[in-house]
Amino acid sequence: MAYVSGLRCRECGREYPAEPLNVCDFCFGPLEVVYDYEAIRRVASRERIQRGPLTMWRYEDLLPVDAERAINLHTGFTPLVKATNLGRLLGLNELYIKNDAVNPSYSFKDRVVSIAATKAREFGFDTLACASTGNLAGSVAAHAAKAGMKSFIFIPHDLEKGKVLGAAIYGATVVAVKGSYDDVNRLCSELADTYHWAFVNINLRPYYAEGSKTLGYEVVEQLGWRVPDHCIVPAASGSLFTKVWKGINEFVSLGLVQATGTTHMHATQAEGCSPIVTAYQAGWTHVRPVRPKTIAKSLAIGNPADGFYALKTIQATSGSAVSVPEEEVVEGIKLLAEYEGIFGETAGGVVVSALRRMAQQGAIGKDEVTVAFITGNGLKTQEAVESVVQPITVEPTVASFQAAVNGR
Numbered sequence: 001m002a003y004v005s006g007l008r009c010r011e012c013g014r015e016y017p018a019e020p021l022n023v024c025d026f027c028f029g030p031l032e033v034v035y036d037y038e039a040i041r042r043v044a045s046r047e048r049i050q051r052g053p054l055t056m057w058r059y060e061d062l063l064p065v066d067a068e069r070a071i072n073l074h075t076g077f078t079p080l081v082k083a084t085n086l087g088r089l090l091g092l093n094e095l096y097i098k099n100d101a102v103n104p105s106y107s108f109k110d111r112v113v114s115i116a117a118t119k120a121r122e123f124g125f126d127t128l129a130c131a132s133t134g135n136l137a138g139s140v141a142a143h144a145a146k147a148g149m150k151s152f153i154f155i156p157h158d159l160e161k162g163k164v165l166g167a168a169i170y171g172a173t174v175v176a177v178k179g180s181y182d183d184v185n186r187l188c189s190e191l192a193d194t195y196h197w198a199f200v201n202i203n204l205r206p207y208y209a210e211g212s213k214t215l216g217y218e219v220v221e222q223l224g225w226r227v228p229d230h231c232i233v234p235a236a237s238g239s240l241f242t243k244v245w246k247g248i249n250e251f252v253s254l255g256l257v258q259a260t261g262t263t264h265m266h267a268t269q270a271e272g273c274s275p276i277v278t279a280y281q282a283g284w285t286h287v288r289p290v291r292p293k294t295i296a297k298s299l300a301i302g303n304p305a306d307g308f309y310a311l312k313t314i315q316a317t318s319g320s321a322v323s324v325p326e327e328e329v330v331e332g333i334k335l336l337a338e339y340e341g342i343f344g345e346t347a348g349g350v351v352v353s354a355l356r357r358m359a360q361q362g363a364i365g366k367d368e369v370t371v372a373f374i375t376g377n378g379l380k381t382q383e384a385v386e387s388v389v390q391p392i393t394v395e396p397t398v399a400s401f402q403a404a405v406n407g408r
Ligand SMILES: *Cc1c(COP(=O)(O)O)cnc(C)c1O
Pocket: 107, 108, 109, 133, 134, 135, 136, 234, 235, 236, 237, 238, 239, 240, 241, 298, 299, 345, 347, 348, 375, 376
């Protein structure tokens, strides 16, 4: 809290106090947290960060809440794995996987919810809520449990079983809405006016979004205080994508790391819901909403709240936006699992397939440091891969086993 000076409209620049607000009263632009970077610069150092806990809270000085008051499930500082096998296959010598599938509720959403939930408690809310494409559900429910708060989780009715169970188990009230995520989100925006609840990604969105910066910080630190040349990030609302870049950028501007060149930011989506990619390819400055129909349900946002800023980030970093055909999503999941021993969810399949396409098209130099972000766990999207992985069943005899494996 110490280094937050307030909120500011990203469009007209009007300033607001650090309260549970998310849109500008004048122009309806989204609000963003403003920091006192001069004060941060005086305290921030690599040594101070390295003395911190092995969680996202080591970056406390750059976050809008005090670590001391955190609802702390020990999120973050997840492995950055050098992907030597996959790198060899794709002709990339410096390929890394940021494995955020191993967070407490098995997705990167724990980063954003850690901040939003802590902030919600600070503001005096007793109920956490969210509109979720799946992973946010589990994370909000888990943090509410830890904080002793109530939670209402709104999801589209056709989510994967693992995501529904993975929220309900924490004691949350899970509400399946007959509609798409965009319908769920609209409903929640209306409910937020009626109920005094902390909707983490609606009325607390400015704080929530800041949590994703920690992915950028971690990658820089784990690369040995180097900035990557390429980041390949899945995009739904586009918030994560813009905040990974913001995190890297803050480290550079605070002098914590030397930028040797620009980090190119690449947003990835599945073809069945790719409004950001479509806008990028068409050269539009704004995203046109689509009706999602994709296996990558965690990315199924047809009207991305941060689409405009994602496009600006692509432009600012000479990045790109890449979509992959639906059938390549499962290929990507299998590729990562079989080459690197990491089981990502469908969003991860999107990222790995997009990475493969980019490598094949020569969009990534063979010695360029490239980080692929795996943001959710494959055990939550088993439906996607069920049909492509079959165990063999045998009688408990050597003969039966040998007959079954014969020819494999
Ligand atoms: C929510 C989610 C994303 C994208 O988040 P946005 O910030 O809305 O773009 C990416 N991957 C997974 C697994 C997610 O659950």
